[in-house]
Amino acid sequence: MSTLPDLPLPPDPKLAQNITHFIRALRKAGLPVGPGRTLDAIRAVEAVGFTQRADFFHALQAVLVSCPEERLIFAQIFRLFWRDPRYLEQMMSLMLPQIRGAQTDRPADAGEKRAAEALLDGQLPPPPEAAPREEIEIDATATISTTERLRHLDFEQMSIEEIQAAKRVLATLSLPVRPLPSRRSRAAVLGPQLDPRRTLREAMRRGGEIERIARKAPLIRWPNLVVLCDISGSMSDYSRMVLHFVHAVANRHGPSGSKKAQAWGQVHAFTFGTRLTNITRHLRARDVDAALAAAGQEAQDWSGGTRIGASLLAFNRDWGRRVLGQGAVVLLITDGLDRDETGQLARQMQRLQLSCRRLIWLNPLLRWTGFAPKASGIKAMLPYVDSFRAAHSIASLEALAKALSDPHDNGERARLLQAMAQER
Template identity: 35%
Template sequence: MSSTRSGDPRDGRHRHDVEEVLLGFTRALRAAGVAVTQDRAQTYLAAVAAVGLADQRATYVAGRATLCASPDDLARYDQVFHAWFDHRDGLPRSRPGAPPTPTVATLPLDDSGGGEGEEQQDDDVVRARASEAEVLRQRDVASLSANERQRLAAMMASLRPRPPLRRTMRHQRWHRGDVDAARTLRASLRHMGEPAAIQWRRRGTRPRKVVLLLDVSGSMSGYADALLRLAHRITVASPRGSVEVFTVGTRLTHLTRALRNRDAERALVAAGETVPDWSGGTRLGETLRVFLERWGRRGMARGAVVVVFSDGWERGDAALLGEQMKRLSRVAHRVVWVNPHRGKVGYEAVQQGVLAALPHCHDFVAGHSLATFEELIEVVARA
């Protein structure tokens, strides 16, 4: 005796779409290096069915709890989750007439239930998603739409800044290097004067200070949000006290305290309330002189890696800017100038500010996309 179930056929199609999205997400995780087994994928589908797909936060936590097996998987999971579900807008929404928490069926992940064409289609979806993320990494941040800026903000969480290191006068134990005569002698005395194993030492290391100077003038307004997010990421990922952030425009503003909040959105709101000269003029020479006289000579810039984010459009005296850059290069360990137009086709350094500053810079790099931000992080880490 057979029975039939009546209902809106759109509900069945919606559940099928949801299943395809979730199963595709598990395959994308597997392609990214996360060991997602069939059991874990089935547990994930059951967990999403239990918490309901309408709750995006619960869906995110359910995946971390069921699909990740080690701390190394968490970073990959976050990156793939934001790329696959498009941060906020990528999750499938309930259609009109569908139940608010659709039931997700637990389906086997082997190939016995589907043909070769279905598997090929899923692979194409994975490659398409990866391609979209890679294209966004290369895009000029000033040309992004609001939705693309949200996706870029999520992708910035994948950045892993590393502080540059400097040698200290203190020594530490090591498995090779210089002979530690004092420790070797003490080890011999503990053995009643008999020869003991030779002890070694090397000079210790500690993070070198990094100073970020962000141009917030009108010509840099299209990059201000992305540069602030980059500065926030570097600040929270580095040891406390090793990164200082300033904005330069018509005046100098110390921004480190506002960016110490680990929540990026709150940090940017605090920064917006702190900086009084958004999208104003550019007087780099005068603001650099204030920085050197008030902060630099007191030790903040001495021996530090100083990174200047600016397009070089100087309304003031370019000779003054060159003079202050020369002073800065004398006290800093390394000066890096980041120009958002540096990596664009056909760019030539013809601005008076750039021409005055370049002779006193150790590195002149691009800074207009997520890919160039990653390259900048490597330049700073190797300084």
């Protein structure tokens, strides 16, 4: 990290209020800082003092930054918030290309954009009226690298513009699935199986003489897709992007019996936080914004608490038999951070796995290097899933196709179960 200039901070009788406002900006930019962190930050500043800018910076960083990935956004918001005029002008020029201020040759990254958007809170000054319009020439040679970077960028670290671009990419994705053989059959001239009944019926019409052997082929059917999406506070940013992806899948699947590779029998979607909500009918709307707006009004517990065990109990009791037939595949999107009693959670996970063909758990916490199943909820759920994969970027959602096409794919499940066994 670069060395901060050793400048004394001006005395301010409202330092506590400014720290609170600063932490609010961090929360808008995606850092998980709550009211408890505010008190800790104020106490840390009281203990360290704030006569030196570097001491003030490191005291706040020690309290408010939880992982290395958050340091960049913290540093950008700190410099922008605590009165660095040159940096503020640079951020304004980033948000409004018409403003010609202090610019550097270094391209602005996602952390800088998120910092500017969090502090400006969407309130941008009007552009100059007399500013001449310029024709911008786009170099197509950088398109591939930009698209690749967007595919692997964390949803939580995206700027507003990048989120819109990611939604457009998600709308084009498909989720291929292989058809399942059915016990029923259909008449086929070159079918692989003999059809004795049809052969004898045709023979009876001809006085018992068999002229040809009838043959048949098995029918194929498409499994259902059931999505259970966590919309609690810790999952809200990821669940919105995942639901955009589910909307695209729900509006692209073919009817039963379709020969298209991405066809599903039916697509059912449920959200849960403190309660279970069926949003299947809302996702049938063609317009994704209207569909998610209606789903948000239906799900009153958006960005609230988490009760995974109780929500799975409600699903297994009220909806399991209706939607899990015909070899359904279940996508469970949650971070597994449940504070309820883990015994019920384990029982409901086991029942869910036994009721479906495959249970795939998508967890955004897998984006962290060295992720380990420490939380009790994750330990209770992990043994009852068939595949455990990440869900924090476009690339991670694209990798779902691999999990569905390979019946032996288990993602990170085997490695994490081994880690749990070693702890015991």
